[in-house]
Amino acid sequence: MSSELTPSQWSLLPDEPEEALAPDPVALATSAALRSRDGHFYELTGQVNEAGEPHGALAERWQRFFAAGGAAGWQELSAKALRVQRRVLEDGASYNVHSDGPPLPGEERAGSALARHWPLELLPMLIAPDEWRHIESGVLQRARLLDAVMADTYGERRLLQQGLLPASLVLAHPQYLREMHGTVPPGGVHLHMLAFDLTRCNDGHWWVVGQRTQAASGLGYVLENRLIIAQQFPEAFRQMAVQRLAATYRDFLRALQKLSPAGERSRVALLTPGPRNETYFEQAFLARYLGLTLVEGADLTVRADKVYLKTLAGLERVHVLLRRVDDTWLDPLELRPESMLGVPGLLQAARAGEVVVANMPGAGWLESPGLTAFWPAVAESLLGEPLQLPAIQSWWCGEESAWRALRPRLAEFIVVPTFSSGSTTRSFNPIVAAELDGDARRELAERIDAEPTAYTLQARVKPTKQPVWTRGALEPRVAVLRVFALTDGQGGWKVVPGGLTRVAPRRDPLADAWLSIQRGSLSADTWVMTDGEVDPTTLLAQPLLPADLRDVHWTVTSRAAENLFWLGRYTERAENSARLARTIIEASVMVQRGAMPPPMLPLLDTLARRHGLLAVDAPHAGDDPRGFERALLAALLPVSGVPSVGWNLRALQGCAQSLRERLSPETWRLIHETAAQFEQHLRAVLDRPGTATPVTDVLAVLARADTHLAAITGAQTDRMTRDDGWRLLSIGRQLERLSFHAEVLAEVFEQGLALTEDGFALLLGVFDSTITYRAQFQARREAAPLLHLLVHDTENPRSLGWVARTLRERFVKLARHDPGWAADIAADLPMPDAWPLDDLAAPGPALVERLRLAADQAGELSSLISQRYFAHVIGAEQRVWQ
Numbered sequence: 001m002s003s004e005l006t007p008s009q010w011s012l013l014p015d016e017p018e019e020a021l022a023p024d025p026v027a028l029a030t031s032a033a034l035r036s037r038d039g040h041f042y043e044l045t046g047q048v049n050e051a052g053e054p055h056g057a058l059a060e061r062w063q064r065f066f067a068a069g070g071a072a073g074w075q076e077l078s079a080k081a082l083r084v085q086r087r088v089l090e091d092g093a094s095y096n097v098h099s100d101g102p103p104l105p106g107e108e109r110a111g112s113a114l115a116r117h118w119p120l121e122l123l124p125m126l127i128a129p130d131e132w133r134h135i136e137s138g139v140l141q142r143a144r145l146l147d148a149v150m151a152d153t154y155g156e157r158r159l160l161q162q163g164l165l166p167a168s169l170v171l172a173h174p175q176y177l178r179e180m181h182g183t184v185p186p187g188g189v190h191l192h193m194l195a196f197d198l199t200r201c202n203d204g205h206w207w208v209v210g211q212r213t214q215a216a217s218g219l220g221y222v223l224e225n226r227l228i229i230a231q232q233f234p235e236a237f238r239q240m241a242v243q244r245l246a247a248t249y250r251d252f253l254r255a256l257q258k259l260s261p262a263g264e265r266s267r268v269a270l271l272t273p274g275p276r277n278e279t280y281f282e283q284a285f286l287a288r289y290l291g292l293t294l295v296e297g298a299d300l301t302v303r304a305d306k307v308y309l310k311t312l313a314g315l316e317r318v319h320v321l322l323r324r325v326d327d328t329w330l331d332p333l334e335l336r337p338e339s340m341l342g343v344p345g346l347l348q349a350a351r352a353g354e355v356v357v358a359n360m361p362g363a364g365w366l367e368s369p370g371l372t373a374f375w376p377a378v379a380e381s382l383l384g385e386p387l388q389l390p391a392i393q394s395w396w397c398g399e400e401s402a403w404r405a406l407r408p409r410l411a412e413f414i415v416v417p418t419f420s421s422g423s424t425t426r427s428f429n430p431i432v433a434a435e436l437d438g439d440a441r442r443e444l445a446e447r448i449d450a451e452p453t454a455y456t457l458q459a460r461v462k463p464t465k466q467p468v469w470t471r472g473a474l475e476p477r478v479a480v481l482r483v484f485a486l487t488d489g490q491g492g493w494k495v496v497p498g499g500l501t502r503v504a505p506r507r508d509p510l511a512d513a514w515l516s517i518q519r520g521s522l523s524a525d526t527w528v529m530t531d532g533e534v535d536p537t538t539l540l541a542q543p544l545l546p547a548d549l550r551d552v553h554w555t556v557t558s559r560a561a562e563n564l565f566w567l568g569r570y571t572e573r574a575e576n577s578a579r580l581a582r583t584i585i586e587a588s589v590m591v592q593r594g595a596m597p598p599p600m601l602p603l604l605d606t607l608a609r610r611h612g613l614l615a616v617d618a619p620h621a622g623d624d625p626r627g628f629e630r631a632l633l634a635a636l637l638p639v640s641g642v643p644s645v646g647w648n649l650r651a652l653q654g655c656a657q658s659l660r661e662r663l664s665p666e667t668w669r670l671i672h673e674t675a676a677q678f679e680q681h682l683r684a685v686l687d688r689p690g691t692a693t694p695v696t697d698v699l700a701v702l703a704r705a706d707t708h709l710a711a712i713t714g715a716q717t718d719r720m721t722r723d724d725g726w727r728l729l730s731i732g733r734q735l736e737r738l739s740f741h742a743e744v745l746a747e748v749f750e751q752g753l754a755l756t757e758d759g760f761a762l763l764l765g766v767f768d769s770t771i772t773y774r775a776q777f778q779a780r781r782e783a784a785p786l787l788h789l790l791v792h793d794t795e796n797p798r799s800l801g802w803v804a805r806t807l808r809e810r811f812v813k814l815a816r817h818d819p820g821w822a823a824d825i826a827a828d829l830p831m832p833d834a835w836p837l838d839d840l841a842a843p844g845p846a847l848v849e850r851l852r853l854a855a856d857q858a859g860e861l862s863s864l865i866s867q868r869y870f871a872h873v874i875g876a877e878q879r880v881w882q
Contacts, residue, residue: 003117008824010631015415023071023074024071025066025067025069025070025071025073025074025113026063026066026067028066028071028074029058029062029074029474030057030058030065032472032473032474033045033055033058033467033473033474034473034474034475034476034507035049035055035476036049036420036465036476037049037465037476038050038051039051039202039462040202040462040463040464040465040476040478040787041201041202041204041462041464041465042056042202042464042465042467042476043059043062043126043464043465043466043467043479043757044058044059044062044465044466044467044474044476045057045058045059045123046058046059046060046061046062047059048202048204049297052067055400061126061128061240061529062126062467064236064239065126065233065236065240068233068235068236068239068240069233069235069236070235073233073235073236077122077469078469078472080122080233080482081122083232084120084122084228084229084232085120087228087231088117088118088228089117089234091224091228092281092660092665093117093118093120093221093224093281093282093285094116094117094280094281095117095118095119095120095278095279095517095518096114096116096275096276096277096278096279096280096281097280101404109607113862118221118224118281118523118799119517119520119521119522119523120224120225120228120229120522120523120524120525121468121469121503121504121522121523121524122229122232122468122469123466123467123468123469123474123480123524124229124233124309124501124524124525124526124527125466125481125499125501125524125525125526125527126240126527126529126773127526127527127528127529128529129528129529129530129531129532131206131521132497132528132529132530134206134388134639135198135206135483136493136495136497137387137388138206138387138388138389138717139196139389139483139485139493139495140485140495141379141383141385141387141388141389142194142196142208142211142375142387142389142485142494143191143194143273143485143493144383145375145378145379145382146191146194146211146213146366146385146386146491147189147190147191147491148382148383149165149186149366149378149382150190150360150362150363152192152382153165153170153176154180154181154182154183154190154362155182155184155550159378159381159382162381164374164377164381165371165374165378166398168398168453169368169370169371169396169398169418169453170365172453173364173365173368173419174328174420175198175214175326175327175328175360175362175363175364175365175419175420176364176365176418177316177327177335177347177361178363178754179334179335179347179361179362180350180351180360180361180362182349183350183351183360184257184353184357185350185353185356185360186260186261186353187258187259187356187489187490187491187493188491189259189360189487189489190359190360190363191213191357191359191360191363191487192252192255192256192259192322192358192359192486192487193216193219193252193322193359193484193485193486193487194211194212194213194216194359194362194484194485194486195211195216195217195218195482195483195484195485196208196389196482196483197209197210197211197212197480197481197482198389198480198481198482198483199461199463199478199479199480199481200463200464201461201463201464202461202462205390206389206481207390207392207461208389208391208392209391209392209463209480210367210369211366211367211546212482213359213363213364213366213367214326214327214363214364214367214439215323215324215325215326215327215359215365216484216498217279217282217324218279218282218355218482218484218500219249219282219286219496220279220281220282220283220284220285220286220289221279221282221285221485221500221523222245222484222496222498222499222500222526223245223249223285223286223289224282224285225523225524225525225526226245226498226525228525229524229525230242230596231527237527240527240529241525241529241530241531241534242528242534243497243498243528243529243530243534243535244497244529244534244535244536244537244538245496245497246535246537246538246539247535247537248486248494248495248497249290249496249539250498250537250539251486251488251494252486252487252494253268253290253291253292253490254319254489255486255487255489255490256268256318256322256356256487256489257319257489258489259320259356259487259489260320260356261318261319261425262317262319265314266319266320267293267309267317267318267319267320268290268292268293268318268319268320268321268322269292269293269294269295269300269309269320269321269322270283270286270287270290270292270293270294270295270321270322270323270324271296271297271300271321271322271323271324271325271343272284272287272294272295272296272324272325273296273325273329273341274296274341275657275658275660276657277324277326277419278517278518280660283324284458284660289539290539292322293309293318293555293557293736295318295557295559296341296559297325297339297340297341297342297343297646298340298559298856299369299557299558299559300318300343300344300612301315301343301344301872302344302345302346302348302349303315304351305345305348305349305354306354306355307319307321307343307346307349307354307355309555309557310557310558310559310870310872311555311556311557311558311561312556312558312561312724312725312728312814312869314817314818314872315872316555318355319355319356320355320356320358321346321355321356321357321358322358323357323358323359325341325342326364327361327362327363327364328364328656329341329342330343330346330347330357330361331343331344331345331346331347332344333347334347334348335347335695336440342442346361347361354606358560359488364420367420368381368419368456369394369416369417369418369419369456369458370394370396370398370456371396371417372391372392372393372394372456372458373393373394373395375387375391375395384635392458392459392461393458393459394456394457394458394459395413395456395457396418396419396453397448397452397453397454397455397456397457397635398418398452398453400452401446402457403452403457406457407445407448410433410441410445410457411433411434411436411441411443412418412433412434412459412460413433413457413458413459413460414430414431414432414433414457414458414459414460415430415431415433415444415448415455415456415458416430416431416456416457416458417454417455417456417458418453418454418455418456419454424518429456429519429675429860431444432460434460434505437742440832457539463478463479463480464478464479465477465478465479466478466479466501466503466524468522469504475507476507476619477503477504477505477507477522478503478504478515479501479502479503479504479505479515479880480501480502480515481499481500481501481502481526481642482499482500482501482502483495483496483499484499497528497530498525498526498528499526499528499529500523500526501523501524501525501526502515502516502521502522502523503515503521503522503523503524504521504522505520505521505522525606528618547685556723556724556725557660557777558870558872559664559870560659560725560867561659561724561725561728561869561870562866562869562870563655563658563659564655564662564725564726564728564729564732565728565729565731565732565865565870566651566655566657566732566787567652567655567656567659567716567729567732568650568716568728568729568731568732568733568736569732569733569734569735569736570648570652570655571652571709571712571713571716571733572732572736572737572740572807573736573740574645574647574648574649574651574652574705574709575647575706575709575710575713576611576736576740576766577611577612577613577643577644577648577703578645578705578706578709579706579765579766579768580607580608580611580613580744580766581613581632581636581645581702582699583606583704583762583765583766584604584607584608584613584632585629585632585633585695585698585699585702586625587600587604587701587758587762588601588604588621588625588628588629588632588823588852589629589695590842591604591708592625592626592629596758597756597758598622599753600753600758600759600762601621601622601625602621602622602751603747603748603751603753603759603762604621604628605620605621605622605628606620606747606751607744607747608612608628608632610743610747611643611740611744612637612643612644612647613632613642613644613645613829614628614631614632614635614642614644615631615635615640615641615642617633618632618635619631626642629695633686633695633698634686636682636685636698637679637682637686638650638679644680645678645702645705646675646678646682649674649675649705650675652671652674652675652712653671653672653817656668656671656672662725664715664719665721666715666719667715668834670711670712670715671712673708674708674709674712677704677708678701678704678705678708681701681704682698682701684700685698686698702765713733716729716733721755724814726863727810727813727814728814728869730806730810731807731810731811731814731865734804734807734810735807735858735861735862737798737803738800738803738804738807738830738854738855738858739854739855739858739859741766741790741798741800741803742766742800742851742852742854742855742858743851743852743855744763744766745763745790745791745800745851746847746848746852746855747849748762749847749848749851750848754783754786755781755782755783757781760781760786763786763790764786767790767799768798769789769790769796769799769800772789772796773785773786773789775843776789777789783840783841784837784841787837787840787841787847788837791832791837791840792831792832792833792835792836792837794833799832799864800830800832800833800851800854801831801832801833804831804832804833804854805831805833807858807861808826808829808831811825811826811829811861811865812826815868821868825861825864827859828860830850830853830854830857830858830860832850832854835850
C-alpha cells in the first residue's frame with residue numbers, strides 16, 4: 001500500500017516556515033566581517049575599534065544594504081564581483097601608467113602592458129544623509145574660499161601683503177603663473193571644478209587630506225563606477241534612496257556655457273593630454289557622456305585671440321575648454337616651450353576673455369600641502385567664518401621655527417613634497433618617516449636641512465576603513481573619498497552627490513591616507529543616500545527623433561582625420577613591406593642556391609633599400625648575398641630603427657592607440673595582437689641557438705602577419721562608417737598602394753627584368769595578382785597582358801588603374817565643400833587606365849616615366865591633403881562655426 005498523501009490530505013500538513021529557514025544576510029555579513037585594526041573608524045560597523053572591545057555589529061546603513069539583496073544576494077557576491085570585472089573589460093575601462101604606453105616605432109620597451117584595467121571594487125562606500133550634508137556644506141565653503149583666493153592672488157594680492165599667505169610659498173611655486181596676473185576671467189570665475197580628498201578619522205569626523213585645483217581627474221570614473229555597481233545591487237540602490245548624479249553634470253555643462261558670451265550656442269571641448277595619459281579612458285568616457293568634443297592640443301589653433309578646432313570642414317570656434325592638461329604644459333609660447341600637449345596662444349586667448357578655460361590657468365599652486373596651516377586664517381579674512389571641515393595638520397619646513405621645533409620628532413610625521421615636480425623642482429612620493437631606520441631618517445633630515453622649502457610635514461592619522469569583498473570575507477581596508485565641487489556659473493557651487501572612493505590594495509596596518517590608483521589602489525562607487533526625493537534626471541542616450549537628425553553636424557577633428565589617414569597608410573605600408581620582404585627573401589635564397597640567375601640580386605637590393613627594408617650601411621646583395629640576407633632579417637624587428645615590417649606595425653599600433661574612441665574593441669585588439677605577436681614570434685625565431693639562418697620560419701612569421709593585416713584591412717573596409725574620416729583612411733591606403741606599386745613596376749621594367757621568368761613572377765607576387773593572371777592568361781609571359789592586368793584593369797583592386805580611379809573619386813567626395821579646388825587637384829592626378837597600352841608595352845622609357853610621375857603625384861596629393869585638412873595652411877580662413 002502506498003504511503004503517498006492524497007491531495008485531500010495536503011491541508012492537514014502544517015505550513016513550512018520558509019522565511020524562518022532562510023539564512024539571514026545580515027547575520028551572514030556579520031560573521032564574514034574581519035576585525036578592523038584598533039584605533040580606526042570602520043565604515044561597516046560605524047564605530048572605532050577599541051582594544052579589548054568585541055567586534056561591533058553592522059551599522060544600520062550596511063544592515064539595510066545586505067538585507068535588500070536577501071540571502072540570495074549575499075550568496076551571489078562572488079559572482080557579482082566577476083560580473084563587475086567582466087563589465088570593466090567589456091567597457092575597456094583602464095588606468096594607464098606613462099611607461100605602459102605603446103613604444104614609438106624603433107623604441108625598445110618590452111614587458112609592459114598597454115593599459116591596466118580599472119580596479120573597481122564590488123562594495124560601495126555608503127554615506128548617510130546627515131553626514132553628507134555636513135560634507136557638502138564644508139566642501140562648498142572651501143570651494144568659495146579657493147576661488148576667492150585665486151581672485152585675490154592674481155588681483156590685489158591683499159593676502160600676501162597682510163602676511164596671511166607667505167609670498168615665498170606662493171610666488172615661488174612653479175605653478176604660480178605670473179603671465180595670468182591681472183586677468184579677470186569670464187564671469188569673474190577662476191575655478192570651475194575642484195576635488196577634495198577626505199577621510200574619516202578616529203574621532204568620527206571627515207577631514208580634508210588634499211585638494212586638486214588645476215585639472216582634477218575622476219569625474220568620468222565616478223560615472224563608470226555608478227553605471228556598473230548600481231546594476232549589481234538594484235534592490236539596495238532603490239530602497240536606500242541613493243541620489244543620482246546626472247543633474248549635477250547637466251548643470252555643470254550649462255554653467256560653463258553660461259559663462260561664455262555665446263551662451264547655449266557655445267562649443268565646449270575637453271582638452272586631453274592624449275591616449276598616453278593615465279586617465280585617458282575616463283576623459284573619453286566623460287566627453288561622450290556630456291556630448292563634448294574630445295580634443296588634443298594639436299586639434300586647436302588660436303587666430304586673433306580666438307580658439308578654433310581644426311576639422312575637415314574648416315575651422316570651428318571653441319568657446320569653452322574643460323581641460324585635463326596641467327598648467328605648465330598649456331601654452332608652449334609662454335610656458336614650457338617643449339610642450340606638445342598645449343595650444344600656442346591659449347593664455348592670450350584666455351586673458352582676452354575669448355575662451356573660458358576650466359580651470360583658469362595658474363591654479364596648480366593651491367594644491368600645495370604647505371598651505372594647509374594657513375587656510376583657517378585666510379578663511380576668517382575672506383569669508384568671515386571658520387572652516388567647517390578640518391584638514392590634516394601640516395607644517396611647512398620653509399618656516400624655520402616650525403622645522404627647528406619638529407626636527408627631533410621627525411619619526412612622528414609623513415614627509416610630503418611642497419611643490420609638484422617642475423623645471424625647477426623635483427617631486428617624490430610621501431615618506432612615512434616611522435618606516436625608515438635610523439640612518440635613513442638622519443639622511444632625510446639632512447635633505448630637509450639643505451632644501452627646507454621643498455618639504456612639508458603632515459601629522460599621521462588613522463584613516464577610515466572600508467569593507468572589501470575578498471575570498472568570502474569582508475576585509476577592512478583604508479579608504480579615501482574624493483568629492484567634486486562644480487561651479488554654477490554665477491559665483492556659487494554644487495557638490496556632486498557621490499564621489500570617487502580609493503581603497504588600499506591590501507590590509508596594510510601602516511597604510512596612511514595617501515592612496516593612489518597609480519600605485520595599485522582600488523576604486524569603489526560612492527552612494528550618497530537622501531531623505532528627500534531622488535532626482536530622476538538622466539544624461540544617458542535617449543532615442544533620437546527625425547527632427548534631431550535633419551541638420552545633424554558630425555565633426556571629424558583634424559587630429560582624428562590625420563590619424564585615420566596614417567592608419568590607412570601604415571596598414572597598406574605594413575602589408576606591402578611584409579609581402580615585399582617575403583618575395584625578396586625567397587628570391588635571395590633561390591639565387592644563393594643557383595635556382596635564380598644572379599642578375600636578380602641588384603634588383604632585390606634596390607627594392608629593399610628604396611622601400612625601407614634595409615639599413616643604409618647593410619651589405620649589398622651582389623657583394624655579399626649572405627650578409628644582405630642577414631641584414632634583411634635583422635631589420636624586420638622594430639628595434640632595428642629600419643622602417644621595415646616591425647617598425648610599420650608599431651607605427652600602425654601607435655595610430656590605432658590615438659583612435660581608441662573611433663575603433664571597435666575587436667579592431668583595436670587585432671591591431672595590437674598583430675604587432676605584438678609578430679615581434680614575439682620573430683624574436684623567438686631569430687634568437688634560436690645555432691648557426692643556420694631560420695629563413696623558413698621567418699617566412700612563416702611574415703605569412704602570418706600578412707594574414708592578420710588582411711583581416712585588419714577587412715575590418716577597415718567592412719566595419720567602419722563611410723564618413724569623411726573613413727574616406728581619408730581609404731585615400732591614405734590608395735596613395736600608399738599607388739606609390740608603392742608604381743615604383744616597383746618602374747624599377748623592374750627599368751632594369752629590364754620584367755619579362756624574365758623570375759622578374760615576371762616577382763611582379764605578380766608583389767601585386768598579389770598571380771592567381772588572377774594565370775586564370776586569365778595562363779602561362780603567357782608577355783608585356784601587354786601583364787600591363788593590362790597591373791595597370792589598366794579597373795576590376796583588379798591591385799591595378800594602378802583601379803587604385804587611381806578610387807583615389808580620385810574618394811578625394812573629390814572628401815573635398816566636396818570646395819569643388820573648384822578639388823577639381824583642379826583631381827585633374828592633375830594620374831589616370832593609368834587611360835594610358836595607351838601600345839605605348840606602355842613598346843620598348844623605351846615611356847612606361848617608366850609615367851610610373852615615376854604617378855608616384856610623385858601621389859606624394860604631392862599627400863602634401864596637399866596635410867596642408868589643407870591637418871595643418872590648415874591652405875584655406876585657413878574657412879570658418880564654419882563662429
